[in-house]
Amino acid sequence: MVPKLGYKSKFLILLLTLICGITAWNKTLTVEKNLSAQLVRIDPIPHTQELIDQKRYAEADEYLSFFMEYDYVATNPMAVTLHRQIKEQRDHYLYRLKKAAEGVTQGRSDEIEGQIAAVVSDFLIIGDIRDLTLEGLKWWQKEEVDEFIVALSTIGVVATAGVALTAGSSAAAKPALSFLKMARKVDKVPNWLRKDLIKSAKVVKETKKLDSVTDVFTATRASFKTSGVRSTLILMSQADDVNSFKKLTKLGTKFGNKTGVFVDLTGKEGLKLVDKLDQIPTTVALEASTFGKRGIQTLETVGVERFQKILRTAKVATRTTKVAYKHHEIILNQIMSFLRNSIEVIPLWALILMMFYGGILLVRRVE
Template structure:
């Protein structure tokens, strides 16, 4: 029997709370089903323990890579708690004391000044300091000039950078970058592609008098050296083939506080991911790096593409600030993600219950509003 709009409207009004709950459960069910692949990826990543910061710091210290050891320790201090935090702080202090040993620092400074090479911060300071007083640039020009005369095999990169150093002696902020790039070239940290680009940029600047490209190049090197330590920058340069990649890495360092540590762990894989995906991969790369080798193994599977915040966090971003946001994120991480396998079946049961209740109410209303048969 057809019902008038009045009867349909009355039925909707009577069932308003039922319909509201039904809409809510459908919406929640859609959210959780859509988010399930992402939930599994987040859950898998969260099951990986944090990196062993203490072991990493000790290993770097044994290799005399003190600046990098301290960089790793500073990241670990923010990630660890309790006894592990106290132990890491103790190990960090030991590294600082060892790094500050006058005898060790003096020897490294002298070595860097004499040969213009080194991978410790002190040796690099020695090499750069020699360039500051022109001695290093003159030394390198003499060495490379002698090689050219003897066997015609001078290093074009060293010659170009030495010339820049002599030309910019009054601009130390530029000069020390040129010196650092020379060290990178001498230690084999400057790739063939990057070496060609550096020479081309310097030659073009010399011919045209426009040093814009040189300034941009040196600024990007400076950012990477400050974020990842000079020694870390030398290792990172082994994975950078051109100025565009250098700029991408520098931009990542600018926008990511833990960028130096992240690429210390991720290395070439991290650089390749940034070059390919840019900002899209920032968060996943940082999180994976903070879980060490196992985190990077997870990253290698490509599942980082599923690493997005739970929709509840996304929906609430505009409504909360401070501790409330942290609470939502913690609830999602500790309850919604681990128990997602139970949440979806529960929501399905809720949906079935609401549909059954609505059907029962609809049937009851129809029966009550139907005309009763007249007795003869």
């Protein structure tokens, strides 16, 4: 038998029912709030400044640009100023001319102008002769000769001659060769690749065919076309063999020229996503990486949908901390907090039952 209630009693029951509902809803968000509190966005400014101090402007631009797509950095005046300064430096004609010359004379560069010049010099066999000459001088002076560079230059001479190529034209082989030379000169060639190509170069020299290097050439060329030079260097250094490198290039296909920074931020945790790329939206994975390794770990633990809820919770929390309450609003908020905390210990199932019973009391009338 449901008792008949007056307006004051109904109002009190309504208030308690609402508080129970708020508390029940709050309990369902507890995990998200806790996880959100554990996630801390990476501040890109310190590392960007380090790269600028080292005059690594291309890498600084790549790194900071990755974060500029997110409001917490895009609205930071210091980040905006740094970004503009980097762009101005890279656009200066003397800087670009210097990088182009670096590509021709050294066969390496962190800027696109130098990388193009390095590839062109290899296309014209200038680069291969340059590298063979430099290594020959080392041999003459009884210094240690770089077998890897000699191997690549040997393959390059064969490719330029265009003799019985079965891996495609020299135009297809040359970009991969130039890239691998650049990788060696910045000490980014893993041991497995070094050993493999030194061995393969002997086969190429004897057979005048590139069959033995087809796989690594194809994977290398495809990778730096989709994700860029630095990203490919990073993926290559993380691989164990040709097959694992080919697998990791899926990250480059997924994230494009953001792959390098993504791996820098997330390390091994980010590499693990290679088997789950089809299940995770690109934007979600990239935003998770702005929290570093913990962001990727959380994404894998809770899944895409819950991770997006966590992001929304974090943004709402950030906004509410900026609200200035008036005096009477503070008092009301304290009262409501006290009431919520008082019934916080009640299990979720009990709160739902109380809400259900309270609703019955409010809507039913007893004769």
